Amino acid sequence: MVAGSQPKLLDVGALEVVYAGVVQALRGVTMSVGAGQVVAVLGSNGAGKSTLLRAVSGTLGMHGGKVTAGALRFDGAELAGRGAADIVRLGLVHVPEGRRIFGRLTVEENLRAGGMSVRGRAARARARDRVYELFPRLAERRDARAVLLSGGEQQMLAIGRGLMSAPRMLLLDEPSLGLAPQVIGKIAAAIKEINAQGVSVVLVEQNAAMALAISEAAYVLELGRTSLSGPSAELAASDEVARRYLAVAGEPAPGADGLPADDHAPGEPADEAPREPASPARTLSRWQPPPARRGLPRPRAGVGAAAGSGGAHAGEPQ
């Protein structure tokens, strides 16, 4: 069971999406997110994760995609046929992959752009202050042009900009992409804090260890279908997920709370990894079945102890 005991805020039912009239990207994906939950969506490159977020946020059209079947509801409201701006007004905000911030604008100006739909100067100032409280580093760099920020700071800014319209749910697409482990820990901690402040989160990630550590429930997509779903702890403990998505030979996964031991201030040079996935081994798309591990440590304590764990099952999670 994923969200049965809580009222469902987001309901996706048997969703099918086609790009350019020919590429079938989603083939009947069902997902539900309860109010106050963090739900992770995992899967390899091309599995359909970004497509799922685009469908929910009404941005598929910008990419030449179209929902061809299925249901999409947010807090009971039908999302089909609504434009992206209308969906933001409902309280659903999408932070797409790749930190699409305005490089030539300052941090403050980027945040202002994110709050344009918010009525009232005082409400906008409150939202901005909340972002600066969450990310003190952004406050320090408020007058810096976004292009000069480190990768971690840019990701904070992308999330902060999404928070400016005071969403009820954030759709985060790969916030850890290209960041060093200690920065990923900071992003994970921020997601937990945002959630603690009452915002539900759908977290698309290739960093399965981080995503499972901070989410309550998770869905695994494969070739446009849900192949596994269940409580995150059960998925993390299942042999199949460990074998396919948590195989990190010799590299520590984030701690059980998703936080790193290291606590560098964001923006320091050590923060930013080269702009590519931090490690092939922890990136689902590039993960290859490891050769015989020859005594290498298991990636997480307890992983693999529950082969075929009852909580991780295909399709509908209920």
Ligand SMILES: Nc1ncnc2c1ncn2[C@@H]1O[C@H](COP(=O)(O)OP(=O)(O)OP(=O)(O)O)[C@@H](O)[C@H]1O
């Ligand atoms: N704009 C597009 N036009 C045509 N096909 C697309 C488009 N965007 C995605 N696709 C295809 O849809 C499928 C799902 O892609 P999607 O980007 O949703 O996967 P993903 O799981 O998010 O992968 P990644 O981790 O690489 O972003 C893939 O086959 C992809 O090639």
